[in-house]
Amino acid sequence: MTSAKLLIFPPANPPNGSSDKGVSSTDHIVQALTKAIIEHRLLPGEKLKEQHIADQFGVSRTLVRQALYQLSQKHLIRIEQARGAFVAAPSxxxxxxxxxxxxxxxxxxxxxxxxxxxxxxxxxxxxxxxxxxxxxxxxxxxxxxxxxxxxxxxxxxxxxxxxxxxxxxxxxxxxxxxxxxxxxxxxxxxxxxxxxxxxxxxxxxxxxxxxxxxxxxxxxxxxxxxxxx
Ligand SMILES: [Zn+2]
Structure with missing residues (x-):
């Protein structure tokens, strides 16, 4: 992974100033990814790599998968079978x-x-x-x-x-x-x-x-x- 990619998710504050990686981790990832999409640091059509996101947030892939699922429910990303998750790109x-x-x-x-x-x-x-x-x-x-x-x-x-x-x-x-x-x-x-x-x-x-x-x-x-x- 290139270090430039790290800038996509600048270190964000955990919600409520908590350092606990439990309940709020998924929400935290959802918020950070939503912000990155809105601010075009992640571009429409761009692939989202589970492992890469997990490494950046220091969480498990399970949590990342939950976050990606929530984002797909909001139509912000689309999940394709066997291909992975992509930022949505409405034509x-x-x-x-x-x-x-x-x-x-x-x-x-x-x-x-x-x-x-x-x-x-x-x-x-x-x-x-x-x-x-x-x-x-x-x-x-x-x-x-x-x-x-x-x-x-x-x-x-x-x-x-x-x-x-x-x-x-x-x-x-x-x-x-x-x-x-x-x-x-x-x-x-x-x-x-x-x-x-x-x-x-x-x-x-x-x-x-x-x-x-x-x-x-x-x-x-x-x-x-x-x-x-
Ligand atoms: Zn209107």
Whole structure:
């Protein structure tokens, strides 16, 4: 192994200042690898070697395998039988397809949401945008991406149709990975501003405007991604 590779995982502090390598080791590896992927120290498509990671963290391969499994559940890496683990690399085609389906689904979602809108629901959406505003100003790309996606999931949840909410949740987690890998800080701030406009259209019960804004929003998120095949 080259020593340059060691820089991929800079020595991180164990959670809670504990030096115990027990319960929290898997989480610790998950966090360190997630950070390395988001910060592009590990590149999309790059192979992750179990033994190498185990050596770097000073843990067993079993713990590394658990961490890799958790990361695959979050779609951040993919595990291929007999080939090992790789950083996920969503293609431009996949990104376009996912966003195309979201535009169809979320346009219909807005009609249902506005048809049953109440002051309480508007209040819930406004409260969420406050959290989003704070995250967009911060430096934690992971929680920012999560909150930006959650705005869309929250709209689906407020309609109280679990099938719709679950379908959107799945699509949005695929989008979250794509944006986590390819979205700039600037584009994330832009997304937040567009959410504010969408909420105003919802509060004004303007279905056509809300749908137009949503379509433009999803297209601009897609366009703002640094995707290359
Ligand atoms: Zn959005």
């Amino acid at each position: 431009i085609k996949e990104a376009r397809e996912v966003f195309a389906v979201r535009i169809i689904l979320e346009s219909a979602m807005l009609e249902l949401l506005i048809a049953g809108i109440t002051p309480k629901k508007i209040k819930a959406l406004r409260a969420h945008l406050k959290l989003e505003a704070a995250a967009v100003k911060g430096t934690d790309a992971e929680s920012r991406t999560e909150l930006l996606g959650d705005f869309h999931v929250l709209m689906a949840e407020l309609i109280e149709n679990e099938v719709l909410a679950q379908s959107l949740q799945d699509l949005i987690s695929r989008c979250s990975l794509i944006t986590l890998l390819y979205q700039s800080d600037h584009a994330a701030g832009h997304s937040h501003d567009e959410h504010i406009d969408i909420l105003e259209a919802i509060a004004g019960q303007n279905i056509n405007l809300a749908k137009q804004l949503m379509q433009a929003h999803l297209q601009s998120v897609l366009a703002g991604l640094a995707l290359h095949n």
